[in-house]
Amino acid sequence: MGKVFTNYKQTSIGLIPEDWEVERFDNVFELLSTNSFSRDNMTYEETENKIQNIHYGDIHAKFKSEILDCETEQLPYIKDELISNQKFNYLKNGDLIITDASEDYDGVGECIEVKNVTPKKIVSGLHTFLARDKSNKTVQGFRTYIFNNPRVGIELKKIATGTSVFSISKSELQKLKIPVPTILEQQKIASILFAWDSAIDNCKAIIEELKVRNNSLAQNLLLGKTRVTGFNKTWKVKMMDECFNYSPRPVSKPTENYLSLGLRSHGKGIFHKTDFDTDKVAMDTLYEVKENDLIINITFAWEQAVAIVSKSDEGGLVSHRFPTYTFNTKNAIPEYFRHFILQKYFKFLLELISPGGAGRNRVMSKKDFLKLEIKLPDVEEQKAIAAILDKATAELNQYQQKLETLKMEKKGLTQQLLTGKVRVKIEG
Numbered sequence: 001m002g003k004v005f006t007n008y009k010q011t012s013i014g015l016i017p018e019d020w021e022v023e024r025f026d027n028v029f030e031l032l033s034t035n036s037f038s039r040d041n042m043t044y045e046e047t048e049n050k051i052q053n054i055h056y057g058d059i060h061a062k063f064k065s066e067i068l069d070c071e072t073e074q075l076p077y078i079k080d081e082l083i084s085n086q087k088f089n090y091l092k093n094g095d096l097i098i099t100d101a102s103e104d105y106d107g108v109g110e111c112i113e114v115k116n117v118t119p120k121k122i123v124s125g126l127h128t129f130l131a132r133d134k135s136n137k138t139v140q141g142f143r144t145y146i147f148n149n150p151r152v153g154i155e156l157k158k159i160a161t162g163t164s165v166f167s168i169s170k171s172e173l174q175k176l177k178i179p180v181p182t183i184l185e186q187q188k189i190a191s192i193l194f195a196w197d198s199a200i201d202n203c204k205a206i207i208e209e210l211k212v213r214n215n216s217l218a219q220n221l222l223l224g225k226t227r228v229t230g231f232n233k234t235w236k237v238k239m240m241d242e243c244f245n246y247s248p249r250p251v252s253k254p255t256e257n258y259l260s261l262g263l264r265s266h267g268k269g270i271f272h273k274t275d276f277d278t279d280k281v282a283m284d285t286l287y288e289v290k291e292n293d294l295i296i297n298i299t300f301a302w303e304q305a306v307a308i309v310s311k312s313d314e315g316g317l318v319s320h321r322f323p324t325y326t327f328n329t330k331n332a333i334p335e336y337f338r339h340f341i342l343q344k345y346f347k348f349l350l351e352l353i354s355p356g357g358a359g360r361n362r363v364m365s366k367k368d369f370l371k372l373e374i375k376l377p378d379v380e381e382q383k384a385i386a387a388i389l390d391k392a393t394a395e396l397n398q399y400q401q402k403l404e405t406l407k408m409e410k411k412g413l414t415q416q417l418l419t420g421k422v423r424v425k426i427e428g
Helices: 056-061 143-148 150-159 170-175 183-222 334-340 344-352 366-371 379-419
Strands: 008-011 014-017 021-024 029-032 051-054 067-069 096-099 111-115 121-124 128-133 177-180 236-239 244-246 250-252 258-263 270-276 285-288 294-296 306-308 324-327 373-376
Touching: 029 170, 056 096, 096 143, 111 143, 121 128, 143 150, 143 177, 143 183, 143 379, 150 170, 150 177, 150 379, 183 334, 183 379, 244 366, 258 294, 306 334, 334 379
Parallel strands: 051 121, 067 111
Antiparallel strands: 008 014, 021 177, 029 128, 096 111, 096 128, 236 373, 244 324, 250 285, 258 270, 294 306, 294 324
């Protein structure tokens, strides 16, 4: 029958279960030297020496799991010409890699634990600490979670220094106080969280498969490579002015704060600037958007800053740099174009009518936009195509929402387990 301990004790880092210990970091872990190679010193082509590197920036941005599987993760190689006379501490299974600096205050002390390192030669790189358990007081699979403990996070913030970049020193890290559960409880906690990680990884894999499927489906349907069953009419070339009407809705600049809209590049949609200060606007005239408008940022049209206005965006105001177009529904419908404007081909068309150099010098011509030609099915086939792509998108969104739910639930459970607020049953 399993036992659950419920008594707690007050320590230097707060209340912890009475059978846990508080240890100095350097009583548990040894800090080994790392290399200081930058990304310019790396290549993804396999080198003669085959020494791979983990960079601190990847820990912040790329490795989202607490455990890094070195067997499956693609890691860069250190260029051969830099290796002569270099001594490396090669990673071992269960080692911790800890970031020593970050532009984000919350990013200091981010940590991953490595597994499946052998037989590879992998080293820890720039702005990292390499920590190895010298005490046998922790188990593989649990070590990374020490730094996920919210109380350890508080202690890390106390020792972080800097303004634009925050960092922690080796001497301060060595003095860091960490809670250490019993070995049996570490094993059980690691097992529980590994199960959650597996569910999260499975969901991520499904999402990636759906993205590939959806991209292929959209390309084939929107370019007429695949036809919807029951439709066989020839697609016709239409000019944009047969599909859209330039429809600005000028309004006087509000006297009070208002909803201002912006457009993200790369087809990532509209964002809101709520309660926008009217005093920050030099123009006397703004323009109102309505649901199902096509809206383009003429400054970054070449970077696919384009979207279809949704119900939640309606009533927002934009400047003259964001022309709006309504649909001529005899030839084109917003449901179809919501998918079409995300295609590389549409980006290519916008680039053609955005002459000039880089950045703000590349301004799209509104007149030339209406002269663009595209091949379109009739409206009924557009509806059928849009319905298929909407269903595919909804399935992807469902799994993306499931992933966020799994992450939130795991985060909550992790905090409960690592602070001892929720105890696990230990058999025997």
